[in-house]
Amino acid sequence: xxxxxxxxxxxxxxxxxxxxxxxxxxxxxxxxxxxxxxxxxxxxxxxxxxxxxxxxxxxxxxxxxxxxxxxxxxxxxxxxxxxxxxxxxxxxxxxxxxxxxxxxxxxxxxxxxxxxxxxxxxxxxxxxxxxxxxxxxxxxxxxxxxxxxxxxxxxxxxxxxxxxxxxxxxxxxxxxxxxxxxxxxxxxxxxxxxxxxxxxxxxxxxxxxxxxxxxxxxxxxxxxxxxxxxxxxxxxxxxxxxxxxxxxxxxxxxxxxxxxxxxxxxxxxxxxxxxxxxxxxxxxxxxxxxxxxxxxxxxxxxxxxxxxxxxxxxxxxxxxxxxxxxxxxxxxxxxxxxxxxxxxxxxxxxxxxxxxxxxxxxxxxxxxxxxxxxxxxxxxxxxxxx
Amino acid sequence: xxxxxxxxxxxxxxxxxxxxxxxxxxxxxxxxxxxxxxxxxxxxxxxxxxxxxxxxxxxxxxxxxxxxxxxxxxxxxxxxxxxxxxxxxxxxxxxxxxxxxxxxxxxxxxxxxxxxxxxxxxxxxxxxxxxxxxxxxxxxxxxxxxxxxxxxxxxxxxxxxxxxxxxxxxxxxxxxxxxxxxxxxxxxxxxxxxxxxxxxxxxxxxxxxxxxxxxxxxxxxxxxxxxxxxxxxxxxxxxxxxxxxxxxxxxxxxxxxxxxxxxxxxxxxxxxxxxxxxxxxxxxxxxxxxxxxxxxxxxxxxxxxxxxxxxxxxxxxxxxxxxxxxxxxxxxxxxxxxxxxxxxxxxxxxxxxxxxxxxxxxxxxxxxxxxxxxxxxxxxxxxxxx
Numbered sequence: 001x002x003x004x005x006x007x008x009x010x011x012x013x014x015x016x017x018x019x020x021x022x023x024x025x026x027x028x029x030x031x032x033x034x035x036x037x038x039x040x041x042x043x044x045x046x047x048x049x050x051x052x053x054x055x056x057x058x059x060x061x062x063x064x065x066x067x068x069x070x071x072x073x074x075x076x077x078x079x080x081x082x083x084x085x086x087x088x089x090x091x092x093x094x095x096x097x098x099x100x101x102x103x104x105x106x107x108x109x110x111x112x113x114x115x116x117x118x119x120x121x122x123x124x125x126x127x128x129x130x131x132x133x134x135x136x137x138x139x140x141x142x143x144x145x146x147x148x149x150x151x152x153x154x155x156x157x158x159x160x161x162x163x164x165x166x167x168x169x170x171x172x173x174x175x176x177x178x179x180x181x182x183x184x185x186x187x188x189x190x191x192x193x194x195x196x197x198x199x200x201x202x203x204x205x206x207x208x209x210x211x212x213x214x215x216x217x218x219x220x221x222x223x224x225x226x227x228x229x230x231x232x233x234x235x236x237x238x239x240x241x242x243x244x245x246x247x248x249x250x251x252x253x254x255x256x257x258x259x260x261x262x263x264x265x266x267x268x269x270x271x272x273x274x275x276x277x278x279x280x281x282x283x284x285x286x287x288x289x290x291x292x293x294x295x296x297x298x299x300x301x302x303x304x305x306x307x308x309x310x311x312x313x314x315x316x317x318x319x320x321x322x323x324x325x326x327x328x329x330x331x332x333x334x335x336x337x338x339x340x341x342x343x344x345x346x347x348x349x350x351x352x353x354x355x356x357x358x359x360x361x362x363x364x365x366x367x368x369x370x371x372x373x374x375x376x377x378x379x380x381x382x383x384x385x386x
Numbered sequence: 387x388x389x390x391x392x393x394x395x396x397x398x399x400x401x402x403x404x405x406x407x408x409x410x411x412x413x414x415x416x417x418x419x420x421x422x423x424x425x426x427x428x429x430x431x432x433x434x435x436x437x438x439x440x441x442x443x444x445x446x447x448x449x450x451x452x453x454x455x456x457x458x459x460x461x462x463x464x465x466x467x468x469x470x471x472x473x474x475x476x477x478x479x480x481x482x483x484x485x486x487x488x489x490x491x492x493x494x495x496x497x498x499x500x501x502x503x504x505x506x507x508x509x510x511x512x513x514x515x516x517x518x519x520x521x522x523x524x525x526x527x528x529x530x531x532x533x534x535x536x537x538x539x540x541x542x543x544x545x546x547x548x549x550x551x552x553x554x555x556x557x558x559x560x561x562x563x564x565x566x567x568x569x570x571x572x573x574x575x576x577x578x579x580x581x582x583x584x585x586x587x588x589x590x591x592x593x594x595x596x597x598x599x600x601x602x603x604x605x606x607x608x609x610x611x612x613x614x615x616x617x618x619x620x621x622x623x624x625x626x627x628x629x630x631x632x633x634x635x636x637x638x639x640x641x642x643x644x645x646x647x648x649x650x651x652x653x654x655x656x657x658x659x660x661x662x663x664x665x666x667x668x669x670x671x672x673x674x675x676x677x678x679x680x681x682x683x684x685x686x687x688x689x690x691x692x693x694x695x696x697x698x699x700x701x702x703x704x705x706x707x708x709x710x711x712x713x714x715x716x717x718x719x720x721x722x723x724x725x726x727x728x729x730x731x732x733x734x735x736x737x738x739x740x741x742x743x744x745x746x747x748x749x750x751x752x753x754x755x756x757x758x759x760x761x762x763x764x765x766x767x768x769x770x771x772x
Binding site for chain 1: 392395396399400402403404405406407408409410411412413418420421423424425426429431432433434435436437438439440441444446447448449450451453454478479480481482485489493507508509511512515516517518555556616622623624639641642643644645646647651654655656657658659661664667668671672732734736737738743
C-alpha cells in the first residue's frame with residue numbers, strides 16, 4: 001500500500017472508531033452516576049502513552065519503569081502505614097488484588113475457607129468458582145456493616161482468611177476493621193481488607209476531620225489491603241495495588257519464570273504495561289497528598305449537596321453516607337431506573353435493598369446534580385413513587 | 387495551586403519520567419532480542435488513548451466500545467476457523483487466557499488434573515499454585531515437541547484437560563495438535579491450545595506456503611485457543627483473546643455481578659479498559675489479513691537471514707525454526723550472555739537446553755542483526771566458545 005493511501009485509511013479508521021465512541025456514555029457528560037471509575041487526570045493519559053510499550057512482567061528490560069513502580073508503591077505503602085518490611089504489588093484492579101490476597105492466604109495456611117461480609121464485591125464469587133474456596137457469608141447489621149462478633153462466631157480451624165470492607169461496593173460503608181484486627185490477631189487469622197474503592201478516600205477523610213473507622217496497617221491484625229488508583233486515585237485503568245504486611249509472603253504467590261530476564265514472577269498476570277503505573281505515579285506527583293485531599297473534599301461537598309437536594313424532593317437514603325456513595329431508597333426501583341435511563345442517566349440498582357446507588361466521583365459536579373434532580377423527581381412522579 | 391505553577395509542575399514531572407524511561411531498553415533501539423512483545427503500531431497508540439477511560443467490565447455504559455470488541459472477536463474467530471456458536475473473550479494476555487481455559491475445563495469436568503508439555507509457559511505453574519490443579523508434565527521429543535502418544539498414555543478418568551502449544555515460548559515449536567485433537571475427541575477430553583505467540587503467525591505462515599501443523603478449530607477436538615494480539619498482532623498490552631468452541635461455556639466462568647449495569651460477568655478480571663481492544667481493532671483494520679501476512683513474511687525473512695549469519699560465524703541452532711524464534715546453542719551460555727549484556731544486548735537464556743533464544747519480532751530489522759552478529763562473535767571468542 002502506498003503511503004498516501006495508508007494515511008487516508010489511518011484517518012478513516014480513527015474516525016470510524018469515533019463513531020462507535022459516540023454511542024458510549026462518557027464521564028465528561030456527567031451522565032454516569034453509578035460507576036466507581038472516572039476520567040483519568042490529563043497527566044495520567046500523557047504518562048501512560050509514554051510508557052505504553054514497557055512490560056513490567058519482564059522488568060529487567062525496563063529498569064527505569066521498575067523504579068517508577070517502586071516509587072509509586074512506596075507512596076501507597078506510606079499512605080496505608082505499611083511496615084518497612086511490607087511488600088506491594090501492582091495489579092490490574094480490585095478483582096486481581098482480592099484474588100492474589102486469597103491465593104496468598106490459602107497457600108500460607110493450607111486452608112480453603114474464607115469468611116466475608118454478605119455484600120462483598122462479586123470478585124469473591126469468582127474466587128469461589130476459580131479456586132474452590134468455600135465462602136462463608138455473614139449477614140449485615142442495620143448500618144450495612146458486618147458485626148465483628150458475627151465474623152468471630154464463624155472462625156474455625158478451617159479458616160484461611162477473614163475479609164473486611166473499607167468502602168463497600170454497595171454503599172461505601174466501612175466494616176469494624178479495628179475489632180476484626182483484634183480478633184484476627186488473637187486467633188492468628190489472616191485478615192484481608194478490600195479497600196479498592198475506599199483506599200484513596202479514607203486517609204483523606206481523616207485529614208479532613210471526618211470521623212471514620214481505621215482500616216490500615218496501623219492495625220496490627222491487618223494482613224493485606226487492596227487499593228485501586230484507577231478509582232479515587234484519579235488514574236487510569238488498569239491499576240490497583242495489593243499491599244502485604246510481610247515481603248516474604250510474595251514468595252507464596254511466585255513461580256519460576258524461564259524465558260524472561262528475571263528468575264521469578266509474583267502474582268497472577270504475566271505481561272503488563274508500565275503505562276498505568278507511570279500514569280498513577282505522575283498523578284501522585286502532581287496532586288500530592290494535598291491534591292488528593294482537595295479531591296475528596298470536593299466529592300464530599302457534592303455528596304452533601306446531593307443529599308440535601310434529594311431530601312428536598314422527598315426521597316430518603318438507606319443510611320447516612322460514610323463517603324461519596326449514596327443509596328437512594330425507592331419502592332418502585334426498576335420503574336424509576338428505567339425512566340432515568342430514558343432520560344439519558346446511568347445509575348446502578350441495588351435490588352437487595354431497593355436502592356439506586358449514586359457515586360459522587362470527581363466527574364459528577366454540582367451542576368450535573370442540578371440537572372439530575374428534576375429528572376429524578378419527574379421520573380418518581382410519573383411512576384407514582386412521589 | 388495556581389494554573390501557571392501547576393503547568394510548570396506538569397511539564398517537570400513528565401520530564402522526570404522521561405529520565406526514568408532513558409534507563410529502559412527500548413524496542414526501537416533493536417537491542418531487545420528476546421522478548422515476544424514489540425512496539426505497538428502507531429494507530430494502536432492513538433486508538434488506545436481515545437478509548438482509555440472506557441470500561442468493558444461495565445459494558446452497558448459503553449455500548450459503542452462493546453461493539454468494537456465484538457468486531458475484533460469476530461476477526462479472531464474467523465482467523466481461527468471457530469464455529470458460529472463459538473464465543474471469544476478478550477483478556478489481558480496469555481496467562482489470563484490459560485487460567486480461564488483451565489478454570490473452564492475444571493468446572494465443566496469437575497476434575498483437577500491437566501496434562502501439559504514439559505516446556506509449557508510458566509503460567510501453568512501459577513495455575514497449579516492458584517487453583518490446586520495437579521499438573522502432569524510430559525517430556526519432549528528430539529524436535530522439542532510433545533509426542534501425542536506420550537500425552538495419550540497419561541490420560542485417565544481424572545483428566546480435566548490436555549494442553550498443546552502452538553508456538554511454544556521456548557522455541558516457537560508447534561505440538562502435534564491434529565493428533566491431540568483426534569485423541570481428545572475419541573476420549574472426550576477438553577483440549578486447550580496455547581497459541582498466545584503463534585496465533586497471529588501460523589495462519590499467515592500457511593498463506594505463505596510454509597509447511598506448518600494445523601492448530602485451530604478446524605480440528606474438531608480443539609476446545610479453546612488463547613491468542614495474543616499484543617504479541618505478533620502488532621497491538622498494545624494488555625490484549626489477548628480466549629476463543630471457546632461453545633458459547634454456552636461462558637456460563638461456567640461467569641458470576642452474577644451486582645452494582646454494575648449488566649447481570650453477569652464472565653472471566654477473571656473486572657474493570658478493564660476498552661483502550662487495548664480499540665487498539666487491536668484499529669490495527670486489524672489498517673493491516674488487514676494481507677498486512678499481517680506481510681509482517682510475518684518480513685519476520686521470517688529476518689529469521690532466515692539471522693540463521694545464515696549465525697552459521698557463518700560457526701554457531702548452530704537447537705532445531706530448524708518453525709517460526710521467528712531461534713535457539714542458538716552455546717556451551718558457555720552464561721558467560722556469553724553476560725558479555726552480550728555488557729555490549730548492551732538483551733537476549734533470553736534457556737538454561738534447560740543451553741541456548742539463547744532470539745525472537746525476530748517486527749522491531750528486529752536486518753540492520754540490527756548486522757550489528758549483533760559481530761558482537762556475538764566477539765563475545766564467543768572472548769569466553770572461548772569459538
